Amino acid sequence: MKKKSLFIIACLLIIMLTGCGRNRTELRTAADARLSNPNAGTEAVKLYKYICEHMGKDMLSAQQESTWMGSPDYEMDYILETTGKLPAVRGLDFMNDDFDGVVKRAKEWHEKGGIVTICWHTGVNGRGYEESLGDDPDFDKLLTEGTEEYIGMLASWDRAAAALKELQDAGVAVLWRPFHEFDGGWFWWGKGGSRNFIRLWQMMYKYFTEDKGLNNLIWVLGYSGEVRNGWYPGDEYCDIIGSDTYDNSTNRKAWLKLEAMNTGKPMAFHECGNVPSVEMFETDGDIWAWFMVWHTDYIKENDPENLKKVYNSDKVITLDELSGLLE
Numbered sequence: 001m002k003k004k005s006l007f008i009i010a011c012l013l014i015i016m017l018t019g020c021g022r023n024r025t026e027l028r029t030a031a032d033a034r035l036s037n038p039n040a041g042t043e044a045v046k047l048y049k050y051i052c053e054h055m056g057k058d059m060l061s062a063q064q065e066s067t068w069m070g071s072p073d074y075e076m077d078y079i080l081e082t083t084g085k086l087p088a089v090r091g092l093d094f095m096n097d098d099f100d101g102v103v104k105r106a107k108e109w110h111e112k113g114g115i116v117t118i119c120w121h122t123g124v125n126g127r128g129y130e131e132s133l134g135d136d137p138d139f140d141k142l143l144t145e146g147t148e149e150y151i152g153m154l155a156s157w158d159r160a161a162a163a164l165k166e167l168q169d170a171g172v173a174v175l176w177r178p179f180h181e182f183d184g185g186w187f188w189w190g191k192g193g194s195r196n197f198i199r200l201w202q203m204m205y206k207y208f209t210e211d212k213g214l215n216n217l218i219w220v221l222g223y224s225g226e227v228r229n230g231w232y233p234g235d236e237y238c239d240i241i242g243s244d245t246y247d248n249s250t251n252r253k254a255w256l257k258l259e260a261m262n263t264g265k266p267m268a269f270h271e272c273g274n275v276p277s278v279e280m281f282e283t284d285g286d287i288w289a290w291f292m293v294w295h296t297d298y299i300k301e302n303d304p305e306n307l308k309k310v311y312n313s314d315k316v317i318t319l320d321e322l323s324g325l326l327e
Helices: 002-029 042-054 074-083 099-111 129-134 148-169 193-211 252-260 278-284 304-311
Strands: 059-064 089-093 115-119 174-177 217-222 240-245 267-272 290-293
Touching: 042 059, 042 217, 059 074, 059 115, 074 304, 089 099, 089 290, 099 115, 099 148, 148 174, 148 193, 193 217, 217 267, 240 252, 252 267
Parallel strands: 059 089, 059 290, 089 115, 115 174, 174 217, 217 240, 240 267, 267 290
Antiparallel strands: none
């Protein structure tokens, strides 16, 4: 009898420990869908509530664009041709200081009824992918107000903020994903370690929300596939947490690590190469807020039949199913 009682207690403990993160996530999907920014605009609040309500039930489809394949709709055209659908979320990038182009395409996607997410491959002072990898700043100088390094970085941030402000004025909410894969250490923003990254993230958050008055942003904290401990900037500085992987899985290991953080925030599979089948997502229990396939070769390397099944699944939300969300 004693052994049986101990066994029952052990089982109950396992259920409680493995389920606590999921329960917190479910709490956020109900009436507790509040953004970190208390001054968040109507568009951002509405979009966040929608994401929270759907978290764990179905997934938004998302696709990252490229702009160098003859048309900025290269990936979108391929998905439409292959599946008969378009993604609910368009991924854009301020890379190479393409602020005007991103604003234009974001507005156009919004007018179609779609959702916009923006990342930013940039050097400390701007530009693109090579700079994001090659820069290696002195963080003590970079994060000290008044230094040449600090002033140069904020001049770059001002250009991004102006573009985001233009979208705010147009009524476009943005899933804003800066400094992604920070815990990987390959981009400059992760090279200073977790302490400096947290300072950097919090500084941008305060600068954009308090100084620049950007209330259309939903802050997406995008870990690498490892989801390393110690890099979390705090509940009051982000709204969605996520991870990426290119190993063709549902990113299960990352899901469990994010869930164990017990933040209660929606979780996003913010980058992948090949999107797994919907059956794999359901089996693993990883119904992310959204999945986003990366651009150019990555989308073309997806199995066309699986892509078609994913985009036509009842568990996946496409552009045509967002009717009325952003009106």
